Amino acid sequence: MSTCLAELSNIGITFGERKLLSNIDVRLHRGEIVTLIGPNGSGKSTLIRTLLGLQSPTEGKVTRHEDLRIGYMPQKLHIDPTLPLTVKHFLGLVRNVDKKDILPTLKKLGIEHLVNSQVRVLSGGETQRVLLARALLNKPNLLVLDEPVQGVDVNGQIELYKLIVKIRDEINCGVLMISHDLHLVMAQTDTVVCINQHVCCSGTPQHVKGHPAYQALFGIPGAESLAIYAHHHDHEHDEHGDIKAKTKDQNAHQHTQNCSH
Numbered sequence: 001m002s003t004c005l006a007e008l009s010n011i012g013i014t015f016g017e018r019k020l021l022s023n024i025d026v027r028l029h030r031g032e033i034v035t036l037i038g039p040n041g042s043g044k045s046t047l048i049r050t051l052l053g054l055q056s057p058t059e060g061k062v063t064r065h066e067d068l069r070i071g072y073m074p075q076k077l078h079i080d081p082t083l084p085l086t087v088k089h090f091l092g093l094v095r096n097v098d099k100k101d102i103l104p105t106l107k108k109l110g111i112e113h114l115v116n117s118q119v120r121v122l123s124g125g126e127t128q129r130v131l132l133a134r135a136l137l138n139k140p141n142l143l144v145l146d147e148p149v150q151g152v153d154v155n156g157q158i159e160l161y162k163l164i165v166k167i168r169d170e171i172n173c174g175v176l177m178i179s180h181d182l183h184l185v186m187a188q189t190d191t192v193v194c195i196n197q198h199v200c201c202s203g204t205p206q207h208v209k210g211h212p213a214y215q216a217l218f219g220i221p222g223a224e225s226l227a228i229y230a231h232h233h234d235h236e237h238d239e240h241g242d243i244k245a246k247t248k249d250q251n252a253h254q255h256t257q258n259c260s261h
């Protein structure tokens with residue numbers, strides 16, 4: 001078994017009256033790509049913020065390997081559009097960056113020609129690659145990517161996922177990413193974790209594909225399209241995200257703390 005870089009154990013997050021996450025277990029290993037899926041607002045980014053130490057869990061704990069080095073790619077790049085800033089200068093702002101690494105990193109990602117471009121004029125796909133370059137300049141053994149293909153066209157998404165796999169293969173890092181795009185992600189990930197307050201199902205793509213929650217998800221006409229998907233389960237959540245109790249004759253599955261799906 002490869003090195004466990006970090007572990008989220010029994011994580012629960014409550015904001016005020018709202019229980020956002022409960023009983024979340026995720027282990028991240030070197031060389032493994034783990035993809036978090038789940039509907040909007042289900043807590044995927046919050047879980048990542050918890051791993052990064054930016055959000056304290058209400059319950060559970062985060063264990064980080066002593067050598068853990070995270071390269072984080074945020075969902076969005078927040079830069080004043082009036083600010084003159086080239087890609088080279090932007091990447092030079094990475095803490096402890098060796099400026100000699102900037103060009104080779106851009107080259108690895110196929111965007112060395114953008115080194116002197118203004119960040120504000122980059123396309124969606126170019127911006128994502130620059131953000132990936134920034135994450136890589138931190139020399140990570142764990143890449144954490146929050147919706148890495150956001151704002152990228154379909155062909156660009158396929159290329160970007162291939163690039164992430166190539167990077168994983170080259171530097172043998174772990175990867176944790178969030179995606180809404182099940183169809184493309186399935187081919188490129190080792191483990192899928194579907195969350196909607198709790199872990200609804202998780203495992204290898206093969207395992208998840210055979211899981212009722214996943215099949216319900218993909219049974220919807222058009223669910224395999226590349227649009228943001230509708231999230232269907234064999235249970236319902238109330239307005240707080242809690243699972244609604246069903247009557248026995250509805251043949252409902254009752255979740256317990258021992259559920260592994």
Ligand SMILES: Nc1ncnc2c1ncn2[C@@H]1O[C@H](COP(=O)(O)OP(=O)(O)OP(=O)(O)O)[C@@H](O)[C@H]1O
Pocket residue numbers: 015020038039040041042043044045046047
């Ligand atoms: N510090 C906070 N205080 C209160 N509520 C918060 C806080 N942080 C996040 N939330 C809420 O938690 C919910 C989950 O947010 P989060 O960004 O983790 O979801 P997500 O699954 O990543 O969503 P999306 O797919 O839309 O990006 C949202 O309703 C958000 O408003």
